[in-house]
Amino acid sequence: MTRVIEYRDALNEAMCEEMRRDQRVMLLGEEVAEYDGAYKVSRGMLKEFGEKRIIDTPISESGFSGMAIGATMVGLRPIVEFMSWSFSLVAADPILNNAPKMLYMSGGQFGCPIVFRGNDGAGGQLGSTHSWCVEGLYSNVPGMKMAIPAFPEDAKGLLKTAIRDDDPVFFLESERLLSFKDEVPEEEYTIPFGQALVRRPGSDCTVVSFGRPVHFCLEAAETLAKEGISCEVIDGRTIRPLDIDTIVRSVKKTNYLVVVDQSWSFGSPGSEIASQVHQHCFDDLDNAVVRVHSADVPTPYAVELEQAYLPNAHRICEAVRSVTYNA
Amino acid sequence: MSVANTSIGTSHLTGIVPATGDSVARSLPDKTLLEWLRMMVLIREFEVRTMQAYQDRKIGGFCHVYIGQEAVAVGCTASVEHPDPIVTAYRDHGHALARGMDPKYCMAEMFGRIGGCAKGKGGSMHMFDRDNNLFGGHGIVGAQTPLGAGLAFGTKYIDEVINEGTSQRVTLCFLGDGALNQGALHEAMNLAGLMKLPVIFIVENNGYSMGTSINRGTTMADEITAKAKAYGMLSAQIDGMDILNVYDGMKAVVDQVRSTPCPAFVDMRTYRFKGHSMSDPRKYRPREEEQSYETDDPIAKLRDYLFSQKLFDEDRFKAMSKEIRGEVRASIKWAEASPPPDVMEELYKDVYVEEWGPYNGTSEPEMLTDGDQRKEEG
Ligand SMILES: Cc1ncc(C[n+]2csc(CCOP(=O)(O)OP(=O)(O)O)c2C)c(N)n1
Ligand SMILES: [Mg+2]
Numbered sequence: 001m002t003r004v005i006e007y008r009d010a011l012n013e014a015m016c017e018e019m020r021r022d023q024r025v026m027l028l029g030e031e032v033a034e035y036d037g038a039y040k041v042s043r044g045m046l047k048e049f050g051e052k053r054i055i056d057t058p059i060s061e062s063g064f065s066g067m068a069i070g071a072t073m074v075g076l077r078p079i080v081e082f083m084s085w086s087f088s089l090v091a092a093d094p095i096l097n098n099a100p101k102m103l104y105m106s107g108g109q110f111g112c113p114i115v116f117r118g119n120d121g122a123g124g125q126l127g128s129t130h131s132w133c134v135e136g137l138y139s140n141v142p143g144m145k146m147a148i149p150a151f152p153e154d155a156k157g158l159l160k161t162a163i164r165d166d167d168p169v170f171f172l173e174s175e176r177l178l179s180f181k182d183e184v185p186e187e188e189y190t191i192p193f194g195q196a197l198v199r200r201p202g203s204d205c206t207v208v209s210f211g212r213p214v215h216f217c218l219e220a221a222e223t224l225a226k227e228g229i230s231c232e233v234i235d236g237r238t239i240r241p242l243d244i245d246t247i248v249r250s251v252k253k254t255n256y257l258v259v260v261d262q263s264w265s266f267g268s269p270g271s272e273i274a275s276q277v278h279q280h281c282f283d284d285l286d287n288a289v290v291r292v293h294s295a296d297v298p299t300p301y302a303v304e305l306e307q308a309y310l311p312n313a314h315r316i317c318e319a320v321r322s323v324t325y326n327a
Numbered sequence: 328m329s330v331a332n333t334s335i336g337t338s339h340l341t342g343i344v345p346a347t348g349d350s351v352a353r354s355l356p357d358k359t360l361l362e363w364l365r366m367m368v369l370i371r372e373f374e375v376r377t378m379q380a381y382q383d384r385k386i387g388g389f390c391h392v393y394i395g396q397e398a399v400a401v402g403c404t405a406s407v408e409h410p411d412p413i414v415t416a417y418r419d420h421g422h423a424l425a426r427g428m429d430p431k432y433c434m435a436e437m438f439g440r441i442g443g444c445a446k447g448k449g450g451s452m453h454m455f456d457r458d459n460n461l462f463g464g465h466g467i468v469g470a471q472t473p474l475g476a477g478l479a480f481g482t483k484y485i486d487e488v489i490n491e492g493t494s495q496r497v498t499l500c501f502l503g504d505g506a507l508n509q510g511a512l513h514e515a516m517n518l519a520g521l522m523k524l525p526v527i528f529i530v531e532n533n534g535y536s537m538g539t540s541i542n543r544g545t546t547m548a549d550e551i552t553a554k555a556k557a558y559g560m561l562s563a564q565i566d567g568m569d570i571l572n573v574y575d576g577m578k579a580v581v582d583q584v585r586s587t588p589c590p591a592f593v594d595m596r597t598y599r600f601k602g603h604s605m606s607d608p609r610k611y612r613p614r615e616e617e618q619s620y621e622t623d624d625p626i627a628k629l630r631d632y633l634f635s636q637k638l639f640d641e642d643r644f645k646a647m648s649k650e651i652r653g654e655v656r657a658s659i660k661w662a663e664a665s666p667p668p669d670v671m672e673e674l675y676k677d678v679y680v681e682e683w684g685p686y687n688g689t690s691e692p693e694m695l696t697d698g699d700q701r702k703e704e705g
Contacts, residue, residue, distance in 0.1 A: 058544040059508050090511065125450060127450045297674060300448045301388060302668050
């Protein structure tokens with residue numbers, strides 16, 4: 001049985017269910033309690049769980065992230081909400097230097113079961129400092145896991161997995177998807193990390209993405225189908241671990257790959273996938289892998305510039321047409 | 328340094344001795360006070376029209392208006408000289424106008440047009456104006472506070488080391504009460520205290536950071552100047568709803584910071600009349616509280632003072648307001664007429680000072696070409 005709910009409520013359900021089954025889980029962040037969440041993701045949670053478990057913090061990302069990491073060392077499993085991942089940059093030291101390295105640095109003594117979550121990516125004319133796609137920046141760090149759901153069902157299932165995971169998980173949501181509605185199972189479920197999903201089967205070109213741009217890929221696939229180009233759209237769902245097998249299997253079939261990644265191109269998940277695919281599918285590829293990223297410039301404010309800057313269906317179509325021209 | 332506790336008007340100054348116990352503001356030329364009133368009305372009208380334009384979707388992104396806080400930007404700006412640097416947070420339209428930015432450049436920036444102060448690349452939160460020594464609008468809470476220390480370090484260095492003279496400039500660094508809780512501010516204050524930097528951290532204490540009232544967000548909320556004392560800084564608490572008071576208090580602080588030089592911290596008590604940004608139902612604060620502040624309107628206060636001193640009258644006020652409405656309307660017309668930045672020209676421009684490869688501002692943007700194989704530059 002399923003019902004149709006918003007991405008935002010899928011996240012809310014995941015947190016509530018996990019908090020009901022495990023007292024060690026709590027939520028902290030700016031405006032999460034009394035305001036019901038800056039984006040209403042934690043709506044009603046203060047009422048259900050009380051102020052000891054749903055905690056409003058001051059605008060002190062470095063402090064409260066580090067505090068939550070400290071709390072994991074004595075056994076808690078905090079969820080830290082960043083109003084936006086853009087604001088996590090002031091907490092770069094605790095989230096990159098402490099959380100993902102604790103286990104290794106302590107020779108396996110202290111893990112860090114924590115979830116950092118919040119809006120990632122351009123929210124629409126938010127300008128240079130507020131539009132970060134941190135998947136490029138942060139996925140570079142070993143010891144962390146990164147989930148980036150595109151659909152409500154995944155948002156819930158992956159967040160439950162993240163909360164139960166014993167390692168630090170960076171959970172990247174999208175402000176632009178919070179009100180997106182889709183079917184979500186009624187019954188309890190989790191979705192394992194490291195399993196990509198073929199969202200749309202196809203035979204001519206593989207298109208891989210994660211997070212919000214998956215929707216642009218599906219849109220592009222629809223357009224291209226009318227031109228007779230059949231795209232296989234893969235939703236990666238998690239970036240670390242990366243399900244390269246599903247991608248490779250698809251590329252061996254289609255012989256072409258377009259990677260769509262909303263972060264910048266230099267040293268990104270997109271470049272990582274391209275590199276791994278070149279390695280695994282060297283003889284299967286009929287053209288070089290083509291990547292669609294945000295333009296390699298700071299995010300501009302003006303709507304015309306921002307539209308030209310971001311990946312979109314139009315650019316994905318162009319990329320697929322260009323890579324398959326020799327088909 | 329003598330640590331005297333002084334008060335002028337409703338301000339409390341710690342370690343600051345004003346030149347005179349009398350109000351300096353009240354003895355300024357009539358023309359000056361009228362200019363202040365004009366500027367406050369201009370900011371108010373500008374922000375009202377900004378809100379309308381936002382509702383009409385002519386402005387996008389995050390947009391924070393300054394209504395209620397006008398006396399702070401105008402009074403503080405008046406207390407320094409034009410070459411003194413100013414840096415602020417994202418609620419920055421008032422500072423830009425008070426610093427002398429033409430309203431049309433400010434409006435065009437929010438409209439995302441090439442005529443904007445940053446060619447439409449920055450938006451509402453990032454008003455920069457080199458000619459007017461306004462060093463931004465910064466969107467990350469607290470980000471501007473180390474920059475404020477840096478501006479002061481820079482001007483002091485130039486005056487003392489390069490020009491072999493004495494430090495001349497004072498930097499005004501504005502921040503919200505929410506920024507009190509960012510590590511960056513505390514590091515900046517310690518540096519400023521250690522290095523005796525001529526910077527004034529002005530907390531525009533409007534009692535809230537989004538939906539969080541100050542006493543839920545920071546310790547010693549009733550006495551935030553205590554934080555500055557720990558860094559060895561001069562401090563003052565000033566009623567920011569009365570511009571005469573703002574000027575008097577700030578003048579004393581500025582004079583001392585300039586002549587010493589040393590840093591200072593101001594708890595500027597104010598109130599934002601509107602929501603945090605354009606989508607805030609303001610459920611976290613009682614309507615009665617809002618009303619009590621609205622009757623404490625900084626514009627009405629100065630206007631009524633000028634009326635009472637017979638320096639101004641109702642008719643002239645109406646005429647002034649009308650003229651300002653025209654000016655703001657004209658800024659909107661101008662912004663609308665200004666074209667959007669050209670994608671080919673602007674997307675890749677201003678990334679590097681020295682243009683190279685794809686960043687020459689004229690090459691076809693990367694995302695409009697498709698395959699990497701078509702591109703020559705790396
Ligand atoms: C580091 C960081 N965290 C969170 C935010 C989101 N945010 C923007 S404004 C704001 C409230 C700031 O309040 P305050 O400093 O009091 O300024 P005011 O809005 O009252 O002028 C928050 C939390 C941000 N911009 N930067
Ligand atoms: Mg505030």
